[in-house]
Amino acid sequence: MIAHDDTQIEMYRKMLLIRVFEEQARDFFMKNVMRGSTHMYIGQEAIAVGVCAALEQNDYITSTHRGHGHLLAKGGNPDLMMAELLGKANGYCKGKGGSMHIADLSIGNLGANGIVGGGIGLATGAAFACYYRDDGRVAVSFFGDGAINQGVFYECANMAALWKLPVIYVCERNRFAEFSYTDRYFADSDLTKRAIPFGFPAVAIDGNDVLKVYETAAEAVKRARIGQGPTLIVANTYRIMGHTIGDPLNYRIKGEVETWQTEERDPILRFEKHLIQQEIASIEQLQQIKADVHQRIEHAAQFALNSPEPPPSALWEDIYA
Amino acid sequence: MAERIIEYREALNEALLEEMERDLAVFIMGEDVGQYGGVLKISKGIYERFGEKRAVDTPISENGFTAIGVGAALAGLRPVVELMYIDFACLAMDPIVNQAAKARYMFGGKTSVPIVFRTQGGGGRGNAAQHSQSLEAWYVHVPGLIVIQPSTPRDAKGLLKSAIRDDNPVIFIEHKLLYNTKGAVPEGEWTIPIGKADVKRVGNHITVVATSRMVLLALSAAEKLAEEGIEVEVVDPRTLKPLDIETIATSVKKTHRLLVVNEGARTGGFAAEVVTRAYEEVFDYLDAPIVRLTSEDVPLPYSGALEMAAIPSEEKIIQAVRGFFS
Numbered sequence: 001m002i003a004h005d006d007t008q009i010e011m012y013r014k015m016l017l018i019r020v021f022e023e024q025a026r027d028f029f030m031k032n033v034m035r036g037s038t039h040m041y042i043g044q045e046a047i048a049v050g051v052c053a054a055l056e057q058n059d060y061i062t063s064t065h066r067g068h069g070h071l072l073a074k075g076g077n078p079d080l081m082m083a084e085l086l087g088k089a090n091g092y093c094k095g096k097g098g099s100m101h102i103a104d105l106s107i108g109n110l111g112a113n114g115i116v117g118g119g120i121g122l123a124t125g126a127a128f129a130c131y132y133r134d135d136g137r138v139a140v141s142f143f144g145d146g147a148i149n150q151g152v153f154y155e156c157a158n159m160a161a162l163w164k165l166p167v168i169y170v171c172e173r174n175r176f177a178e179f180s181y182t183d184r185y186f187a188d189s190d191l192t193k194r195a196i197p198f199g200f201p202a203v204a205i206d207g208n209d210v211l212k213v214y215e216t217a218a219e220a221v222k223r224a225r226i227g228q229g230p231t232l233i234v235a236n237t238y239r240i241m242g243h244t245i246g247d248p249l250n251y252r253i254k255g256e257v258e259t260w261q262t263e264e265r266d267p268i269l270r271f272e273k274h275l276i277q278q279e280i281a282s283i284e285q286l287q288q289i290k291a292d293v294h295q296r297i298e299h300a301a302q303f304a305l306n307s308p309e310p311p312p313s314a315l316w317e318d319i320y321a
Numbered sequence: 322m323a324e325r326i327i328e329y330r331e332a333l334n335e336a337l338l339e340e341m342e343r344d345l346a347v348f349i350m351g352e353d354v355g356q357y358g359g360v361l362k363i364s365k366g367i368y369e370r371f372g373e374k375r376a377v378d379t380p381i382s383e384n385g386f387t388a389i390g391v392g393a394a395l396a397g398l399r400p401v402v403e404l405m406y407i408d409f410a411c412l413a414m415d416p417i418v419n420q421a422a423k424a425r426y427m428f429g430g431k432t433s434v435p436i437v438f439r440t441q442g443g444g445g446r447g448n449a450a451q452h453s454q455s456l457e458a459w460y461v462h463v464p465g466l467i468v469i470q471p472s473t474p475r476d477a478k479g480l481l482k483s484a485i486r487d488d489n490p491v492i493f494i495e496h497k498l499l500y501n502t503k504g505a506v507p508e509g510e511w512t513i514p515i516g517k518a519d520v521k522r523v524g525n526h527i528t529v530v531a532t533s534r535m536v537l538l539a540l541s542a543a544e545k546l547a548e549e550g551i552e553v554e555v556v557d558p559r560t561l562k563p564l565d566i567e568t569i570a571t572s573v574k575k576t577h578r579l580l581v582v583n584e585g586a587r588t589g590g591f592a593a594e595v596v597t598r599a600y601e602e603v604f605d606y607l608d609a610p611i612v613r614l615t616s617e618d619v620p621l622p623y624s625g626a627l628e629m630a631a632i633p634s635e636e637k638i639i640q641a642v643r644g645f646f647s
């Protein structure tokens with residue numbers, strides 16, 4: 001399925017929104033305005049955006065510790081996200097969740113997750129609910145190449161295949177898990193083989209090609225909606241930043257990251273080139289989008305800074321046991 | 322014995338290095354414990370010295386590698402398995418609780434399971450609900466597990482060495498805010514016995530039993546209370562199970578008052594256990610009801626203000642102690 005021109009421009013805007021959001025979040029973290037830890041999605045924007053472009057608003061996703069991009073791609077509100085990063089009362093989770101736990105159930109985001117692999121079972125469960133109600137909705141689980149080694153993936157993949165659940169497993173193969181290259185941990189580095197025992201399709205794609213991601217996801221979503229069961233998409237990409245901010249990156253091969261930041265490989269730069277070459281957008285139009293996105297994030301940052309701290313009474317809200 | 326001032330982190334590292342040097346059956350296993358030297362840098366230098374067979378980097382597969390550790394222990398090795406956060410140990414509850422804790426007794430004493438599960442808990446760093454828990458009470462509740470929580474570099478080294486030498490499963494729980502703390506630690510061969518509490522400060526007016534990071538808060542609170550003329554005795558159980566109730570009872574018989582401080586949530590927590598044991602032992606000596614100070618019964622919130630409100634602090638300890646004398 002080829003994305004319409006308007007869809008493509010919207011994809012561009014979303015990818016840029018994620019990039020600029022992350023740069024702002026990083027800035028807050030470096031300035032100590034933000035606490036805890038945070039994980040940057042920079043370089044992986046095409047995956048969240050390509051997949052979510054193939055979803056309806058009421059489809060479900062589960063996200064990860066590296067989750068800002070997933071929520072923005074699904075239509076999350078940058079103001080509420082930024083306020084949550086600063087632990088403010090009007091943030092998405094009223095300041096109780098922070099970077100690793102942002103959720104927006106109103107648009108089907110069942111939450112970022114502090115537990116690696118934690119979302120895999122939850123997405124499969126949401127898919128079970130879709131199957132149970134027979135409502136034509138689907139669920140997507142985003143997770144990393146580190147997470148694919150969690151046992152829960154194999155238990156759930158089996159059940160999803162058994163019951164033909166409308167779930168799409170999107171493994172973002174960004175090459176790293178914390179401070180290791182993930183290749184060290186795969187008995188067979190072809191991750192698509194991990195769906196073979198369960199008999200559902202698996203494809204490995206260039207995860208920095210947003211149109212390819214979109215097409216692949218659209219196909220998987222189509223299958224899922226008509227009751228043909230799960231798909232595994234292994235989206236190849238690269239984690240541009242450290243695991244968290246402050247990561248010394250001393251385990252990374254020198255010069256490697258730069259090879260992923262080129263016009264041919266960076267998901268945003270290369271899509272920009274495509275849009276211009278195909279005359280889908282003009283340079284001026286893209287400049288305008290950039291200006292709008294920066295303004296949008298600036299607004300979110302100000303919103304977050306001006307937001308109130310949670311009142312002490314919030315400690316006891318939502319406690320029932 | 323020569324002592325020097327080192328960090329809690331370094332003390333743990335030293336214990337691992339020394340025990341691996343001493344006993345070929347000891348190896349470490351966990352996520353990024355080898356080549357990277359540990360996410361929290363506890364296993365720095367171990368991979369370089371002992372190689373990849375004894376400093377095993379695992380995939381993110383907690384249930385699997387923890388079970389592998391237990392199996393290896395049954396087969397004669399002495400694994401030290403690192404579960405990076407106690408929250409992630411939830412994914413490995415079967416091998417810890419159903420397997421390691423049970424084998425010796427259930428098999429009629431035919432075997433033992435010499436394994437250490439090193440992990441880390443506690444709040445105060447804005448890591449929110451899935452990276453800040455204090456779950457020591459869960460393990461204390463399971464017959465067949467030894468539970469240790471060192472509060473100082475000295476205890477960290479001496480107790481980790483003992484834990485590795487013990488023939489039974491040990492849950493060794495560090496605290497994320499203690500790694501950078503410093504203290505005097507003996508060089509080289511030297512251990513602290515499991516099951517022995519430590520009086521960290523002597524005082525006549527009230528006993529404060531505190532665990533892990535709460536010991537540090539209790540000690541600084543005690544200094545301030547001393548200025549008001551209240552002399553606090555701080556007792557650190559160090560081993561939560563088996564609990565050295567004798568040392569606690571001896572102290573309370575002297576002070577006649579007891580405050581218990583633990584970072585775990587209140588309901589069903591470790592503090593409740595200490596309170597009950599103390600009532601069983603020293604009821605007749607008490608001048609006032611025992612008080613417990615714990616974290617509130619909430620998942621730890623991300624917001625700094627809310628998180629601080631949820632966990633015990635020096636100020637809360639001071640208030641609680643003053644409550645005994647007003």
Ligand SMILES: Cc1ncc(C[n+]2csc(CCOP(=O)(O)OP(=O)(O)O)c2C)c(N)n1
Pocket residue numbers: 064065066114115116117143144145146147148174176177178182239243352381383405409412
């Ligand atoms: C169950 C569990 N184990 C370990 C961790 C610590 N941890 C956080 S992120 C991470 C690496 C995850 O790698 P991957 O799934 O590839 O995602 P990425 O960080 O590359 O996006 C680890 C080990 C955790 N949060 N949860």
